[in-house]
Amino acid sequence: MSEETIAAVATPPGEGGIGIVRISGSAAYAIGLSLFRFSRQVLKPKSHRLYYGHVVNPADGRAVDEALVAFMQAPHTYTREDVVEINCHGGIMPLAKILELVLAAGARLAQPGEFTQRAFLNGRIDLAQAEAVIQIIRAKTEQAMELSLAQLQGRLSKQVRAVRQSLLRLLSHLEAAIDFPEHHDVEDLALQELRSGITAALAETETLLQTADQGRIMxxxxxxxxxxxxxxxxxxxxxxxxxxxxxxxxxxxxxxxxxxxxxxxxxxxxxxxxxxxxxxxxxxxxxxxxxxxxxxxxxxxxxxxxxxxxxxxxxxxxxxxxxxxxxxxxxxxxxxxxxxxxxxxxxxxxxxxxxxxxxxxxxxxxxxxxxxxxxxxxxxxxxxxVYVPQSAMVTTARHKDALKRTSQALEELLAALAAGYAPDLLAIDLHTAVEALGEITGESVAADLTEEIFRNFCVGK
Ligand SMILES: Nc1nc2c(ncn2[C@@H]2O[C@H](COP(=O)(O)OP(=O)(O)OP(=O)(O)O)[C@@H](O)[C@H]2O)c(=O)[nH]1
Ligand SMILES: [Mg+2]
CATH class of the missing domain: 3.40.50.300 (P-loop containing nucleotide triphosphate hydrolases)
Known part of the structure; x- marks a missing residue:
């Protein structure tokens, strides 16, 4: 869990019925409690309940706005950290004022997408699911919305992970063959299994790739x-x-x-x-x-x-x-x-x-x-x-690119197998494929790339 507690206005700027300031991190409760005056005495707020009262400035005890506040205890929250959400009046002034008090009480202003990034870093969702969040926010048609929701629920991740798991199993066989070259029968078995396993994984990768244009269209x-x-x-x-x-x-x-x-x-x-x-x-x-x-x-x-x-x-x-x-x-x-x-x-x-x-x-x-x-x-x-609906679809260029590299590595691997290459050389291609698949769900992805993905989000998400 990250040490810093972050905060941001979670609702769009401008005027609205309600505005929400969201706080996440280990100090969220302390910050929320220091600023909120419950309408009746509450010793310890229950998790996931809304409490009515006023946000007050601790410096002078004066009320800033009327509010409904939810205290939500980790791990059953959006970020898997303690989360406090202050629902106040949806105007520029109340939100700015409350955010200012929250920051003064010790929170740091969240970067765009940082709440979702924490959900990812804390293991609640994988990278493809995190990307689905922004797709839901940006969906313009009902179908795009449905597709993104399916991705958030992990439909694409599940398929990708299954292929990756099967490749990891093959990799461990291959590594056994490298470590114990004297067991020739182990090696023969591994190679046979390798060929059929790779062929199956390649077919599944290709099937997913074929959905990519459909996904983009959606x-x-x-x-x-x-x-x-x-x-x-x-x-x-x-x-x-x-x-x-x-x-x-x-x-x-x-x-x-x-x-x-x-x-x-x-x-x-x-x-x-x-x-x-x-x-x-x-x-x-x-x-x-x-x-x-x-x-x-x-x-x-x-x-x-x-x-x-x-x-x-x-x-x-x-x-x-x-x-x-x-x-x-x-x-x-x-x-x-x-x-x-x-x-x-x-x-x-x-x-x-x-x-x-x-x-x-x-x-x-x-x-x-x-x-x-x-x-x-x-x-x-x-x-x-033009369009054929599918159960799981590849919707981003990033996923498509990773799948392309997977399929390329698997094809090279099959060719290398046919040419009778040594197991340690085969392992290189297999590694490449496993890594590329891991980029989709985020198991193997460079930190700067995930940063870039989340910075495309809106503030407060
Ligand atoms: N009689 C008739 N004229 C039409 C019809 N549709 C468009 N026009 C006329 O055809 C002319 C060209 O229309 P545009 O829509 O500008 O055609 P365009 O293909 O965009 O033309 P460019 O941009 O120059 O390539 C205009 O004078 C229109 O009023 C139609 O159904 N019947
Ligand atoms: Mg014209």
Whole structure:
């Protein structure tokens, strides 16, 4: 347990019904008791009960604010240390004043995420679970929330730890083979077991890795790029999806130069929509950069809305771009239906000329077709082309990176086994894999990295 007692305002800054000052550490009770005047006599507060009274300034005995205070005894607390939470009025002044008194009574101001960091250091949660806390706070959709909660409850940690345990067992066999080279049968058995054990661990690592893109989509939203030639109505489409006039729309081709990014929530899934510059050959310096950015957005997208002007012909540029995105989920948005006589006929014609993506006719000018487009997006996402829900998912780039290194080390290990390498050389790769997996749950992770993870938290968490 850490020696210093820490304190911070745990509620967001600004005005609110309630504000909370949280104190954690061995001096939490003493500090809380020195500042709190119970409304009736209490000799020793019971743990995890709320007491009504006043926070007073011990210097002059004057009341600072009315408060409800909870004294919570270790180890059944957020940090596993003694915790005191002072619920006062949620204003800037009462909170600042009470925090000041708490600090004067001997607490140190907590750094961002330090309460959760202590929960981690004191062994209540592992690193992946700690990361889930911040994901819950930042979740923007119900599904992201559910996924983060599952991670907090240890679903991912459990799977990772099981693989790591199996590798640790193999490592101990291998080390026995190194220590007693004269027992050849021990070695033979160990090598056989090693091969099947590694193969199984590799398969499980790969399965988890495959969930990584899904996890990112759940957390950050489906990256949706609006792509097309100039003047087809891309910015009009962004505005329609957002329900506000976010992007500039004009009749001049080449209006949008930069990429514009906005988020919406569609059927519980977050979509990050990117409006881009119309793709064409151009001599204009700024537009040229815009076109490059559009192409990049296209490459990074999880889903593409390709907009066509139905009153114009499909040209080479369209064909080229669409050919380059064949393997990604894409919807063809046939815009400006108001300008054409027979949409069905045109759709048929486009279907013959273009890759077989779903086609939605729209008139953004007249506000036609938005609902159908939204339904098409949702069904594409849930049909499994974009998003497949999984029980445990990898949601952060950090976890993905660690799993990649694990799988790489295990592959090298299998190759080394096949080549008949000595046990001590095999042990090196196995160590690498065990270490990489341990980074996810925090068993083996550099102190500065955990610091960095927790400093991304908010103060008071
Ligand atoms: N007739 C008709 N015109 C439309 C429709 N949708 C958009 N427009 C017009 O087409 C022009 C271009 O619209 P934008 O949304 O700016 O097109 P864009 O693809 O973003 O264009 P760039 O940013 O230049 O690439 C504007 O004059 C719009 O009013 C539609 O459904 N029917
Ligand atoms: Mg535009």
């Amino acid at each position: 957390r950050e939203g489906v990256r949706t790029a609006i792509i097309g030639r100039p003047n087809v109505g891309k910015s009009s489409l962004l505005n329609a999806l957002l329900g506000e006039q976010r992007a500039i729309v004009t009749a001049v081709p080449g209006t949008t130069r930069d990429v514009l990014e906005e988020s919406i929530n569609l059927g519980g899934v977050a979509l990050t929509i990117v409006d881009t510059a119309g793709i064409r050959e151009t001599a204009d310096e700024a537009e040229k950069i815009g076109v490059e950015r559009a192409k990049k957005a296209l490459r990074n997208a999880d889903l593409i809305l390709y907009v066509l002007d139905l009153s114009a012909e499909v040209d080479m540029e369209d064909r080229e771009i669409l050919a380059s995105i064949q393997e990604k989920p894409c919807i063809l948005v046939g815009n400006k239906t108001d300008l054409v006589a027979d949409v069905q006929e045109l759709a048929g014609k486009f279907a013959g000329e273009l890759p077989p993506f779903p086609f939605v006719g729209m008139s953004l000018l007249e506000g036609q077709g938005l609902e159908l487009l939204e339904q098409t997006i949702i069904s594409l996402i849930f049909q499994g082309s």
